[in-house]
Amino acid sequence: MSTITTRAEALALDRTDQLGTLREAFDLPTGIYLDGNSLGPLPRVTREALQHAVEIEWGNDLIRSWTKHGWIELPQQIGAQIARLIGAKPHEVVAADSTSVNLFKLGAAALRLQTGRRVILSEPGNFPTDLYILQGLTGFTPGAELRTVEPAKLEAAMDDQLALLVLTHTHYKSGQVHDMARLTAAAQKRGALVLWDLSHSAGVLDVDLNGCNADFAIGCGYKYLNGGPGAPAFLFVAERHQAKIASPLSGWMGHASPFDFTDDYAAAPGIDRFLCGTPQVLGMRALHAGLSVLEQVKPRQLQDKARRLGQIFLERVLEAGDGSLRLLSPRDPAQRGGHVSFAHEDGYAIVQALIARDIVGDFRAPDALRFGFAPTFLRYVDAWDAAEALLEIVATKSYDDARFRTRAAVT
Structure with missing residues (x-):
């Protein structure tokens, strides 16, 4: 170049x-703002979207806005917007919770799929919350173990005990990008699943999750996606896993019929089962607007x-x-x-x-x-x-x- x-x-x-x-x-x-990789600037359209959400949707229409203004559909709509940026199908991505919570959900769900395997592999120096969440996850999972090895030794460390490889696609400090296709294939060859953190990739790199046969991914909405401070995060589950995987946080929005108000949980079909609590509507509105800036790019x-x-x-x-x-x-x-x-x-x-x-x-x-x-x-x-x-x-x-x-x- x-x-x-x-x-x-x-x-x-x-x-x-x-x-x-x-x-x-x-x-x-x-001046010059060189921190969009940490918090993206305010899109002009977002101010208008939030003003409408506060004054009309919340201020006037109140509870009717869940259907009248489509609040209930925002997680899926935003998921579809993000899907085109990360090489996924619209029904494989949903916006929900935070990156940390989504990592826990998908990490725990992946371990449930891996009978007899309990090793999670990552690298030292990964973004701290990823390592912290994985450490916490192993504490809740009998026999689970987190191992970290330097990037050059990752493939050598993949053995028959490996359940899940968890890596940040673009390193938060150095900006080094992992070879997603090669590492995904290497881990899957050993029978492992792979979870990618796209927080520093989505909206700035040409990511191709399906082209790399990725299993799972997570990412945040407030960096290159310009969703605002603390914006909702997103998660990806490959279509081939959706029917058999179960979220450990079985909240009512992940229920097949949340407004039936039954006592027993029944998982929603597809990606919706990874929703949990009520969507953060104002945050969703801001992220939805911010993503619109990228729609023609x-x-x-x-x-x-x-x-x-x-x-x-x-x-x-x-x-x-x-x-x-x-x-x-x-x-x-x-x-x-x-x-x-x-x-x-x-x-x-x-x-x-x-x-x-x-x-x-x-x-x-x-x-x-x-x-x-x-x-x-x-x-x-x-x-x-x-x-x-x-x-x-x-x-x-x-x-x-x-x-x-x-x-x-x-x-």
């Missing part, structure tokens, strides 16, 4: 960018632009820097998701100095500076200017100020 050497070249790329008009769909802060277009944005930033920092910033992400864009990370012993202070200039990235302990390149609203010139600002701050050590070193509760 070719990169550029001047700011003028970045501006030229913006003039021919086929996704450039998407920027107009968002309310953006001043192909996942491959999003992927190509995100990787090129990241490459412009990455190459400029490496070529013009003093070497104190150590690249944590793959230099090869084909192996990288939508964000780029560098390491520096003063990483937190550097990020704060950038934020003081209205260039917003984030920090991940112990030393990672992380920059997200959401292709829907960022310009190529933003990637260039952000790199230049980072280089200047590091070169002048302007980050070496007490106000930049005080840790906030959220980094």
Whole structure:
């Protein structure tokens, strides 16, 4: 993938960018926002959708809105919107709960399918909530064991005791992308099931769950899907598993006939059995609106632009820097998701100095500076200017100020 050497070249790329008009769909802060991989910006249509949901649907129509405004169907409608972005069929995805809850649901359900197998395999350094949930799950499952091995040793660690492989497709810190097709096939060859966390992939990479024969997947709605803070998450269950799999959280929305109000649980057919409690309507409305921004865009277009944005930033920092910033992400864009990370012993202070200039990235302990390149609203010139600002701050050590070193509760 070719990169550029001047700011003028970045501006030229913006003039021919086929996704450039998407920027107009968002309310953006001043400066350069490089944290869409953590929280996507506000789509303009979302404000209108929430205003209608609050004032008309809730404020006037109240309980009638479950049918009049289709509240009850939002989990499936949003699932279908997400399905086209991750290579799934509409009836294989549903929006519900949080990523952590969905991981527990699918992890427990997968173990139930695996008679005589109790080993869950993941990697050290996976996103903490994934490991925490899996640790908690093993505590509720007699004989279950969580093993973690480095990525290069994953296939060697797959044995006849393996029940479930759980990996984050795009690593939250480095941006390294796993080979979904290869690892899925390797695990299934040993009789295991595979669960992918797509939180840093959905909406920025060209994911193909069915093409890779994936079993299960989860993901969040507030990053590249622009669903807002704490947006509902989603889960995927391949059609071939849906009739035989059972959710451990058998809530009333997962019942075959929830409004019959019977005492005994009977699972709904298909993906609906993985619903649990009442849908979070305002959150669903915001996610539904945010996803509409992506409806006319192909996942491959999003992927190509995100990787090129990241490459412009990455190459400029490496070529013009003093070497104190150590690249944590793959230099090869084909192996990288939508964000780029560098390491520096003063990483937190550097990020704060950038934020003081209205260039917003984030920090991940112990030393990672992380920059997200959401292709829907960022310009190529933003990637260039952000790199230049980072280089200047590091070169002048302007980050070496007490106000930049005080840790906030959220980094």
